[in-house]
Amino acid sequence: MPKILILYYSRSGNTEKMAKAVTEGAQSVAGTIVELTYHLDDASDLTNFDAVIMGAPTYRKEMPIDFKNLFEEASAKGVTLKGKIGAVFGSYGWDAVAPPQVIAIMQDQLGMSVMEPPLLAKYIPDGPTLDACKDLGKRIAETLKNQP
Numbered sequence: 513m514p515k516i517l518i519l520y521y522s523r524s525g526n527t528e529k530m531a532k533a534v535t536e537g538a539q540s541v542a543g544t545i546v547e548l549t550y551h552l553d554d555a556s557d558l559t560n561f562d563a564v565i566m567g568a569p570t571y572r573k574e575m576p577i578d579f580k581n582l583f584e585e586a587s588a589k590g591v592t593l594k595g596k597i598g599a600v601f602g603s604y605g606w607d608a609v610a611p612p613q614v615i616a617i618m619q620d621q622l623g624m625s626v627m628e629p630p631l632l633a634k635y636i637p638d639g640p641t642l643d644a645c646k647d648l649g650k651r652i653a654e655t656l657k658n659q660p
């Protein structure tokens with residue numbers, strides 16, 4: 513069965529709302545295993561999934577430090593996710609720089625096929641944005657299901 517990881521960081525809950533909506537969308541596709549978490553014990557665990565969707569809010573023009581540490585650990589351990597599907601979403605206030613930073617690493621370091629552009633919410637995600645999050649999760653689950 514296809515496995516999707518939704519890994520997010522959120523300090524004030526906005527990106528978390530998006531993460532839950534992405535999860536709901538992915539879970540709506542029968543036969544998909546979906547894991548929602550804000551922490552991975554080991555960067556090597558990334559290889560257990562067919563798709564990785566990351567929720568990255570922007571703080572001080574940076575991606576979350578937890579993500580930086582995860583990518584550094586993945587690099588040190590030689591983790592590659594070549595050809596696996598990636599996608600990124602996140603809440604921001606005025607300049608959403610974190611999602612493109614995360615996309616670049618997913619592509620260049622991990623070798624993933626990342627869907628672009630990232631899905632963004634200015635502060636609190638509104639109804640249409642949460643619907644877009646659900647749709648993102650659903651589309652990725654369907655893509656995996658239809659893969660040979």
Ligand SMILES: Cc1cc2nc3c(=O)[nH]c(=O)nc-3n(C[C@H](O)[C@H](O)[C@H](O)COP(=O)(O)O)c2cc1C
Pocket residue numbers: 521522523524525526527528569570571572573574603604605606607608609634635636
């Ligand atoms: C200390 C601090 C720094 C922030 N820095 C940025 C920033 O550099 N760029 C930006 O667009 N938003 C910035 N924001 C706004 C957050 O990205 C925004 O509040 C977002 O909704 C937080 O998402 P979260 O609720 O998932 O943590 C900052 C907010 C705080 C409190």
